Amino acid sequence: MRRSLAQLIWPLVALALLLVFNAVESPSFFHVQFVNGRLSGAAIDVLNQGAPVMLLALGMTLVIGTGGIDLSVGAVMAVAGALAAKLLHLEAPVVLAVAAALGACVAAGIWNGGLVTVAGIPPIVATLIFMVAGRGIAQLITDGQIITINPDSPFTTIGRGVIGGLPVPIVIALTAAIVIAAIVRLTSLGVFIEAIGGNEEASRYAGLNVRWIRLSVYAIMGLLAGLAGLIDTADIAAADANNSGLYLELDAILAVVIGGTALTGGRFSLLGALVGAIIIQTLSTTILMTTFRGQSVPPEFNLVIKAIVVLMVCLLQSGELRRMVLRARGARA
Amino acid sequence: MADALIEMHGIVKTYPGVAALDGVDFSLSAGEIHALVGENGAGKSTLIKILTGAERRDRGTVRLGGTEIEPRTPVQAQRLGIATVYQEVNLIPDLTVAENILLGREPRSRLGAIRWGEMVRQAQQVVDKLGLHVDVAEPLRAHSIAVQQMIAVARAIDQQARVLVLDEPTSSLDATETAQLFALMRRLRKAGMGIIFITHFLDQVYEVSDRITILRGGRLVGTHVTGELPRLSLVARMLGKSVEDVSQTAARRERTTDGEQRECLRASGLFKRNAVQSFDLSLKASEVLGLAGLLGSGRTEVVRLLFGIDQRDGGELSINGESIGHHSPRRAIKAGMALTPEDRRAAGLVPHLSVRENMLLALQGAKGWARRVSVREQQAIADRYVRALSISTPDIEKPVSQLSGGNQQKVILARWLLMEPTILMLDEPTRGIDIGAKEQIESLIDELRSKGMALIFISGELDEVVRVSQRIMVLRDRAPVGELTGENLNTHAVMRQIAGEAAGQAHA
Numbered sequence: 001m002r003r004s005l006a007q008l009i010w011p012l013v014a015l016a017l018l019l020v021f022n023a024v025e026s027p028s029f030f031h032v033q034f035v036n037g038r039l040s041g042a043a044i045d046v047l048n049q050g051a052p053v054m055l056l057a058l059g060m061t062l063v064i065g066t067g068g069i070d071l072s073v074g075a076v077m078a079v080a081g082a083l084a085a086k087l088l089h090l091e092a093p094v095v096l097a098v099a100a101a102l103g104a105c106v107a108a109g110i111w112n113g114g115l116v117t118v119a120g121i122p123p124i125v126a127t128l129i130f131m132v133a134g135r136g137i138a139q140l141i142t143d144g145q146i147i148t149i150n151p152d153s154p155f156t157t158i159g160r161g162v163i164g165g166l167p168v169p170i171v172i173a174l175t176a177a178i179v180i181a182a183i184v185r186l187t188s189l190g191v192f193i194e195a196i197g198g199n200e201e202a203s204r205y206a207g208l209n210v211r212w213i214r215l216s217v218y219a220i221m222g223l224l225a226g227l228a229g230l231i232d233t234a235d236i237a238a239a240d241a242n243n244s245g246l247y248l249e250l251d252a253i254l255a256v257v258i259g260g261t262a263l264t265g266g267r268f269s270l271l272g273a274l275v276g277a278i279i280i281q282t283l284s285t286t287i288l289m290t291t292f293r294g295q296s297v298p299p300e301f302n303l304v305i306k307a308i309v310v311l312m313v314c315l316l317q318s319g320e321l322r323r324m325v326l327r328a329r330g331a332r333a
Numbered sequence: 334m335a336d337a338l339i340e341m342h343g344i345v346k347t348y349p350g351v352a353a354l355d356g357v358d359f360s361l362s363a364g365e366i367h368a369l370v371g372e373n374g375a376g377k378s379t380l381i382k383i384l385t386g387a388e389r390r391d392r393g394t395v396r397l398g399g400t401e402i403e404p405r406t407p408v409q410a411q412r413l414g415i416a417t418v419y420q421e422v423n424l425i426p427d428l429t430v431a432e433n434i435l436l437g438r439e440p441r442s443r444l445g446a447i448r449w450g451e452m453v454r455q456a457q458q459v460v461d462k463l464g465l466h467v468d469v470a471e472p473l474r475a476h477s478i479a480v481q482q483m484i485a486v487a488r489a490i491d492q493q494a495r496v497l498v499l500d501e502p503t504s505s506l507d508a509t510e511t512a513q514l515f516a517l518m519r520r521l522r523k524a525g526m527g528i529i530f531i532t533h534f535l536d537q538v539y540e541v542s543d544r545i546t547i548l549r550g551g552r553l554v555g556t557h558v559t560g561e562l563p564r565l566s567l568v569a570r571m572l573g574k575s576v577e578d579v580s581q582t583a584a585r586r587e588r589t590t591d592g593e594q595r596e597c598l599r600a601s602g603l604f605k606r607n608a609v610q611s612f613d614l615s616l617k618a619s620e621v622l623g624l625a626g627l628l629g630s631g632r633t634e635v636v637r638l639l640f641g642i643d644q645r646d647g648g649e650l651s652i653n654g655e656s657i658g659h660h661s662p663r664r665a666i667k668a669g670m671a672l673t674p675e676d677r678r679a680a681g682l683v684p685h686l687s688v689r690e691n692m693l694l695a696l697q698g699a700k701g702w703a704r705r706v707s708v709r710e711q712q713a714i715a716d717r718y719v720r721a722l723s724i725s726t727p728d729i730e731k732p733v734s735q736l737s738g739g740n741q742q743k744v745i746l747a748r749w750l751l752m753e754p755t756i757l758m759l760d761e762p763t764r765g766i767d768i769g770a771k772e773q774i775e776s777l778i779d780e781l782r783s784k785g786m787a788l789i790f791i792s793g794e795l796d797e798v799v800r801v802s803q804r805i806m807v808l809r810d811r812a813p814v815g816e817l818t819g820e821n822l823n824t825h826a827v828m829r830q831i832a833g834e835a836a837g838q839a840h841a
Contacts, residue, residue: 189702191690198683205642205680206748207666208698266685 007260007267011275014258014313018282026289038162042285044170050281051169052077052228052245056252057259057273058180059221064256066214067197067265068116068123073225073252075134076108077245080229082138084155085147085239094155102226108134109222113215131249138241148238159235169231176224181270190268193217197265251280258313283309337396338363338527339384339496344393346379353379356393357553359546361496361527366518368542368559369531372571372628372793373764375548377531381498384529385417386410398495416489420501424485426474431456433473434488459491460484463517479510483517490521497521498529503537504629507607515541533629534810535564535832549573564832571627572795574824594618596654597669597756597787600639603648609634610812611648616756621778621788623802625795625827631811632791633675636758639789640672641665653755666699671749673742675760675791681745684734688726689715691733692747699752718747723773739770746774750781757781758789763797775801795824807831 022029022042032041056073063070080101087097108130115126149155161168184190192213195203204210228248233239257263258279259272287302297305315321339361346354354376361367371377382388384395386404395402397413404410407417424433431453432439440451456469465483473481482502490497499518503511518528518541530542538545538559545562547554547570554570598616603609609631616622624632637643639650641660650657652668665672674680683691692715697706706714715729722743726736733744742762749757759778763771778801782788792798798805805817807830815830 186705187702188697188700188705191686191694191697192702194686195683195690195694198685199679201680202683203694203698205640205662205672205674206694206698207663208694209663209701213702266683 007269008272008275010316011258011260011272011279011313014309014316015275015279015282018279018286018309022282022286022289025286026291029286029289034165037165038167039165042289044167046278046281046285047170047173048167049285050277051173052231053248053251053255053280054173054274054277055176055224055228055231056248057255057277058177058270059224060249060252060256061259061261061268061270061273062180062184062193062217063123063221064253064261064263065193065197065265065268066217067200068214068217069253069263070112070127070218070221071124071249072108072112072127072130072134073221073228074245074248075131075138076105076222076225077229077232077248078138078239078241079108079134079141080105080226081233081239081244082141082147082241084230085149085233086141088149088153088155089147094153097155098158098230101230102223105222105226105229106219107222109219109225110215112222113218116218117211117214135241138239138244142239142241144241146238146240149233151237153237156234156237159231159233159237169235172227172231176227177270177274180220180224184270189213189216194266194268197268251277254310255280258310258317260317279313280306280310337361338365338398340394340396341380341384342394342396344380344383344395345391346376346383346388347391352551354383354390355551357548357551359553359556361529363495363527364522364525365544366522366528366530366542368538368545369529369548370533370535370538370545370567370571371548371554374550375571376551377548378500379551380548381417381500381529381531384410385415385498411489411492411494414493414495415498416492416494416496417498417500418482418485418489418502420504424473424481424488426481427472429470429472430460430467430476430484431469433484434459434469434491436488438492459487463487464520465517477510479506479513482506483514486514486517486521490526494526496527496529498531500531501533501629502530503532503534511537533627535567535627536810538567539564547571565829568627568828568832572828574795574828594620597652598639599649599651601649603638603645603650605634605638605643605646608643608811609638609808612806612813614639614806616787616789618755618785618787619782620804621782621790621802623798623805624789624791624808625798625805626808626831628793629811630808630831632808633760634811635808636672636760636789636791639665640670640758642672663698666695666752666754669755670758671695671752671754671756672758673745673749673760673762675764677738677741677745682733682741685732687730688719688724688733688736688744689729691744692718692751695748695752714751715747718751722747722750722777737767739766742766742770742774746777754786756787756789758791760791761793762790763792763794771797795827799824799827809833 029042032039032043060070083104084097084101087100112127112130115121115129116123158168163171192208195208196210196213200210229245232244255276256273258276259269261268261272283306284302287297287305290297337360341357341359344354344357357376357380359380369377379388383390386406386409389405402413404413434456435452439447440455442448453469460467460469463483465487467476467480473484486497502514506514522528532538542559544556545559545567546556547567549571594617596615596617598614600612600614602611602613604611612635624635626632638645641662641664644660650660652665652670655668657664689711693706693711700706712729719726719729724740724743726740733741736744762774778788778790790798790801799822805822805827806813807815807817807827809831814833817826
């Protein structure tokens with residue numbers, strides 16, 4: 001626990017700096033109100049809109065922990081949304097639509113894991129295949145159209161509902177975080193993942209079921225991506241196969257890296273990934289809310305500013321850079 | 334020799350804390366094949382690295398054709414005429430043979446474009462000159478490893494080489510392929526090239542070399558004309574013994590095992606192509622079977638087959654009476670087997686996991702992910718084994734990578750001991766660890782045996798194998814060549830079998 005807290009220090013510092021900046025620049029950021037039985041305000045919006053990336057980051061942490069990567073999660077989100085919307089369109093019950101969508105996403109995860117473990121295809125290539133194919137499948141399901149969902153359907157609760165004052169996406173993300181953390185840390189799955197990512201050969205010699213563990217990690221990733229896809233689709237009450245989850249795999253990977261988990265696998269931090277996901281979303285919201293000389297920042301600056309902040313967080317975490325700075329200082333002294 | 338091509342004199346190379354080479358002399362004549370032999374840590378590779386510019390010497394002189402040289406990079410050495418071919422073929426499989434041979438020095442037109450026709454012509458000339466029947470326009474991967482190796486030789490010597498270094502070129506070749514390579518070496522020797530040949534296979538040393546230089550522990554043991562050095566003397570010198578030293582390592586304990594003991598392990602006709610030839614093996618409870626042989630003799634391959642790391646190509650295997658079909662480490666562990674691997678970094682430790690997590694890995698793996706051993710229980714087990722094996726670590730939560738080699742080895746031992754296996758296989762458990770830890774491991778083996786465990790013990794140190802084992806199976810060139818028990822079990826006898834001089838054990 002001590003070790004993981006030490007790892008978390010830089011992401012937390014970065015998040016704190018962002019929040020302080022907001023507190024100064026746009027005090028309304030922390031203005032949280034209870035309106036119509038629902039908490040609202042910029043801080044709540046950050047968590048609400050960040051929920052899909054938080055879900056993806058949780059799964060991505062496990063996948064990266066085994067030394068793998070999953071580029072297909074954005075496409076899997078699109079599949080979930082498309083399938084659920086299509087079934088609702090055919091007047092299937094909500095429960096069935098949700099179950100079918102999630103089932104399909106777990107199957108997609110098993111497909112990815114199978115390519116990696118059974119066929120021996122490198123994870124980046126194996127999941128690249130579904131990154132392309134998945135979006136194609138989603139487009140086939142929707143016939144290339146945007147399928148709208150009746151905004152009064154109980155399905156939209158997944159994206160717009162409120163439980164105990166909290167938006168449902170936040171509840172889903174937090175619940176998933178607790179469940180995943182419990183599964184990983186209260187069983188031996190976490191140590192197995194870290195062992196495989198740390199030294200796959202040694203894990204095999206120690207008798208771990210390497211294939212099964214890797215496969216299950218991709219399956220969990222599929223399930224979480226499915227949840228993220230349902231939230232996204234329910235939120236806008238429409239399945240947009242072209243844009244749902246687009247590029248979110250990159251945000252998820254970024255969140256994991258910001259959270260201090262090495263891309264080479266081994267030790268991982270679920271909490272770090274959550275903090276990373278929150279940093280990414282806070283950044284987007286901050287840029288939107290910040291005014292400069294009375295004018296808001298033009299949206300075309302968003303990605304560049306985001307990249308600069310992420311770069312700084314990563315540099316802060318780089319042991320290599322810290323050593324270089326220390327050496328340079330030592331040389332001057 | 335009059336026309337010395339290479340003269341290395343008084344070479345010293347020290348790595349932090351270790352003298353890798355301590356005043357070594359070496360010479361190579363034109364038109365000579367010179368074998369360089371020695372066990373692990375003898376300094377062969379360091380000597381070669383200094384000659385080929387991969388490392389720089391601390392002291393000593395290197396002369397090439399009478400001129401002192403000091404290559405700083407392999408490219409410089411190459412330009413001076415020293416070509417090297419490594420065990421792993423360092424070529425690009427997807428390029429054609431011609432592209433590989435001329436990579437980086439393709440014939441170019443005035444505008445800088447590659448002249449493909451000319452390239453194929455030049456490359457074909459090179460391979461024809463070596464007597465290889467190869468179409469240079471084909472991709473490299475279309476050819477066998479042996480041919481790829483020879484193409485690597487072709488590439489190396491095409492650059493006006495006078496000296497060719499072959500670093501274990503035959504380890505992945507079969508007999509026919511080796512013969513092809515030797516034919517090529519002989520042709521090159523005839524053409525006046527000096528060849529340094531590094532190998533673990535003694536038969537090959539005697540088949541092809543003119544002289545032999547033996548290194549041991551970073552020092553020169555001697556250089557001999559091959560025909561004048563009996564095999565037994567060669568083995569004795571490699572292992573640091575004298576031939577006259579027939580003093581038997583004192584049998585510290587009862588050599589014979591109780592005939593009543595249960596058979597734990599039986600293998601018959603087990604083999605894997607290009608790894609180890611067919612062998613039979615039987616192991617009883619309360620018995621230590623030693624596997625002896627030089628590096629590369631097939632010791633490790635035997636235990637890898639038994640533990641299911643590699644799949645066998647044929648033969649029968651039963652563990653504790655259970656016949657094993659498709660094998661895997663999980664299967665082996667379930668049947669009561671354990672293996673501490675030769676390379677503890679690559680196959681043993683998970684470096685950033687803690688001492689506790691490393692110790693519990695196999696037990697937890699056998700229980701499955703859902704039935705987790707509680708942290709408190711894990712700590713109790715880890716504490717117990719830290720004490721029992723006197724592992725020095727300040728804390729069982731420390732990453733195992735921060736421990737010394739000997740303590741890391743004990744962590745892996747603990748991983749398996751806590752599984753209470755009936756068969757424990759130890760592959761070089763004492764390599765690279767200090768004397769104190771070595772003795773502890775030896776007496777631990779004794780203790781486990783007396784409690785009824787069956788053990789297989791591998792070590793490159795003959796004395797150690799002889800001290801620890803009840804019975805020794807000797808391997809040479811990836812095949813079993815004999816077994817020693819009781820009265821016959823002494824270092825001299827083992828050495829004779831390794832050298833292939835035992836009566837009735839003539840080996841092709």
